[in-house]
Amino acid sequence: MAKTSIPTVDLSPFFTKGDEEGKKKAIKIIGHACSEYGFFQIVNHGVPVDLINRALKLSKTFFDYPSEEKLKSSPQPGGPLPAGYSRQPERSADKNEFLLMLPPGSSHNVYPSNPPGFRELLDEIFSYLVKTGSLIESLLNDCLGLPPNFLKDYNNDRKWDLMSTFRYFPATDMENTGVGEHKDVNCITFVFEDEVGGLEVKKDGEWISVAPTQGTLVVNVGDIIQVLSNNKFKSASHRVVRQQGRNRHSYAFFYNLGGDKWVEPLPQFTKAIGEPPRYRGFFYKEYLQLRLRNKTHPPSRPEDVISLAHYAIPT
Ligand SMILES: O=C(O)CCC(=O)C(=O)O
Ligand SMILES: [Fe+2]
Numbered sequence: 001m002a003k004t005s006i007p008t009v010d011l012s013p014f015f016t017k018g019d020e021e022g023k024k025k026a027i028k029i030i031g032h033a034c035s036e037y038g039f040f041q042i043v044n045h046g047v048p049v050d051l052i053n054r055a056l057k058l059s060k061t062f063f064d065y066p067s068e069e070k071l072k073s074s075p076q077p078g079g080p081l082p083a084g085y086s087r088q089p090e091r092s093a094d095k096n097e098f099l100l101m102l103p104p105g106s107s108h109n110v111y112p113s114n115p116p117g118f119r120e121l122l123d124e125i126f127s128y129l130v131k132t133g134s135l136i137e138s139l140l141n142d143c144l145g146l147p148p149n150f151l152k153d154y155n156n157d158r159k160w161d162l163m164s165t166f167r168y169f170p171a172t173d174m175e176n177t178g179v180g181e182h183k184d185v186n187c188i189t190f191v192f193e194d195e196v197g198g199l200e201v202k203k204d205g206e207w208i209s210v211a212p213t214q215g216t217l218v219v220n221v222g223d224i225i226q227v228l229s230n231n232k233f234k235s236a237s238h239r240v241v242r243q244q245g246r247n248r249h250s251y252a253f254f255y256n257l258g259g260d261k262w263v264e265p266l267p268q269f270t271k272a273i274g275e276p277p278r279y280r281g282f283f284y285k286e287y288l289q290l291r292l293r294n295k296t297h298p299p300s301r302p303e304d305v306i307s308l309a310h311y312a313i314p315t
Contacts, residue, residue, distance in 0.1 A: 006041055034143060101122055182238070186224060187224045189252060290306040
């Protein structure tokens with residue numbers, strides 16, 4: 001039986017006045033979760049539960065359409081990323097089809113015209129997730145003991161945020177990988193999934209199944225936070241496992257970082273405490289391109305797949 005064992009945090013104290021105790025408690029759980037798991041779940045997070053449920057329902061309706069209808073929302077050529085509907089190529093290790101979007105208002109976005117209301121809903125939920133992303137970022141800022149608003153001022157370009165809704169195909173007798181083991185490249189990721197579930201998180205070499213809970217957002221720390229904090233907070237490995245006989249639906253929102261930002265371990269986690277930096281610095285865009293290349297040109301040798309290890313300084 002799948003069991004959720006990642007910590008759960010109630011964010012309601014941040015939406016009401018007072019309750020300093022509640023805030024302290026939440027920050028403590030988050031700090032512990034980020035150093036031990038790299039993952040946690042949030043409830044009362046500011047995104048209306050009804051919106052989450054409708055988002056899953058409408059994406060199911062969309063993915064149930066025949067291919068020719070879905071392909072009407074194929075990406076425009078020349079965008080920075082294939083915003084719109086795509087299906088993973090047969091050779092891909094990821095067994096899903098997806099609808100990807102950049103922030104509302106981006107000229108690259110290609111929205112489905114059906115089901116009715118889907119476009120408006122995608123824009124609305126994206127905007128809510130940005131707000132919750134900024135809240136979590138400020139809480140990570142506190143947990144890390146950084147100067148007030150440090151992460152907010154550093155990560156001040158919201159044009160790079162992304163959201164994708166996925167439909168994973170049922171597992172076959174031969175294999176059940178939905179998305180293979182990976183760590184997210186960005187700052188903070190939110191995931192919500194339907195009742196089928198399948199998200200798994202690696203902790204101390206063991207896979208933990210995250211049991212899907214309606215209205216809950218699963219949060220994970222990405223590589224950027226791991227580098228800035230010089231490994232204090234970890235970007236945990238995770239994967240999606242498919243079940244036989246059932247499609248699985250999910251949304252992932254990536255609270256990102258501007259591509260022109262320089263990423264390196266902060267002095268608070270290196271010089272100030274006498275620790276050597278675990279990574280050399282890089283422009284985020286450079287790392288993003290390498291990670292994208294893993295997908296577009298999968299290397300034949302697994303050791304050639306680029307991860308954060310590419311920038312690691314051997315100890
Ligand atoms: O579909 C999901 O639950 C998560 C997908 C994922 O890990 C990712 O896109 O990075
Ligand atoms: Fe991921």
